[in-house]
Amino acid sequence: MNVDIINAVTDIIKNIKTKGDSAVLDYLKKFDGVSFKSAKELKVTGKQIQDAVKNVSSDLKKAIKASYSNVLAFHKKEYSNIKKQWLLTDNIKSVGQIYRPVESVGIYVPGGRFSYPSSVIMNAVAAKVAGVKRIVMMTPPKKMSNEVLFAASLCGIDEIYTIGGAVAVAALAYGTKSIKPVNMIVGPGNAYVNEAKRLVFGKVGIDSLAGPSEVAVIADSGADKDYVLYDLLAQAEHDTMAKSYLLCSSKETINYIKKNFDK
Numbered sequence: 001m002n003v004d005i006i007n008a009v010t011d012i013i014k015n016i017k018t019k020g021d022s023a024v025l026d027y028l029k030k031f032d033g034v035s036f037k038s039a040k041e042l043k044v045t046g047k048q049i050q051d052a053v054k055n056v057s058s059d060l061k062k063a064i065k066a067s068y069s070n071v072l073a074f075h076k077k078e079y080s081n082i083k084k085q086w087l088l089t090d091n092i093k094s095v096g097q098i099y100r101p102v103e104s105v106g107i108y109v110p111g112g113r114f115s116y117p118s119s120v121i122m123n124a125v126a127a128k129v130a131g132v133k134r135i136v137m138m139t140p141p142k143k144m145s146n147e148v149l150f151a152a153s154l155c156g157i158d159e160i161y162t163i164g165g166a167v168a169v170a171a172l173a174y175g176t177k178s179i180k181p182v183n184m185i186v187g188p189g190n191a192y193v194n195e196a197k198r199l200v201f202g203k204v205g206i207d208s209l210a211g212p213s214e215v216a217v218i219a220d221s222g223a224d225k226d227y228v229l230y231d232l233l234a235q236a237e238h239d240t241m242a243k244s245y246l247l248c249s250s251k252e253t254i255n256y257i258k259k260n261f262d263k
Helices: 003-019 021-032 046-054 058-080 117-130 146-154 165-174 191-200 225-236 251-260
Strands: 085-089 094-098 104-108 134-138 159-161 184-186 214-219 243-248
Touching: 003 021, 003 165, 003 191, 021 165, 046 146, 058 117, 058 146, 104 117, 104 165, 117 134, 117 146, 134 165, 165 184, 165 191, 214 225, 225 243, 225 251, 243 251
Parallel strands: 104 134, 104 184, 134 159, 214 243
Antiparallel strands: 085 094
16 A cells, blocks of 8 residues: 555544544545535535436436346345344353344445446445445535435435545544444445545444456457446446456457447
């Protein structure tokens, strides 16, 4: 990990812990160029969510709903196959295991080069099915798209804050006057988000410490060109450090990917 990133994130977490909302507002102005008069403006209102839902095209709504339904069906099946508890008992003792959901989860939805409604679905649906009572979403103000808010509404998330990066992770972990802390933080992000999750681990649970996305697709002339393209793009869009590799025996497919990859 880059030492400059470690030092920068360490300072951010320290300031959030000591100054709370004031530090959050300062960082929003510094990193995003957004000035809020008070911390109350950090939370997305119900009206903002309703307005966003109205401005999503019907075709995109249909696609997001389909994704939601697929992910929901998967996690319901997954959950039904988990043995919620078991006991081993003899005349002297009883030992066993019980699964219970955490009380609260913070979901980070990136807002770098693109908007990611998929990040909302893949994290929120699992938490809902598990039985998590409080789900909080953080996403940067400049990339808080209508599609992201629609996905949040679909997943039943109504506690949303316009905060991004390491600042969001620190606020979720330690809380501020206007934001209650959570038990666990999940969701993708850049190197700063990843480092913040590393530093707050122990105070809260995290999903993982993921590096830049990588994918390698092996295809021949019979492969669907669009499927190959979408698999490559799905990882390349995550970060400028992401790597997508194609091993292909078809010049036609390779030329098609080259032509459409940067569109």
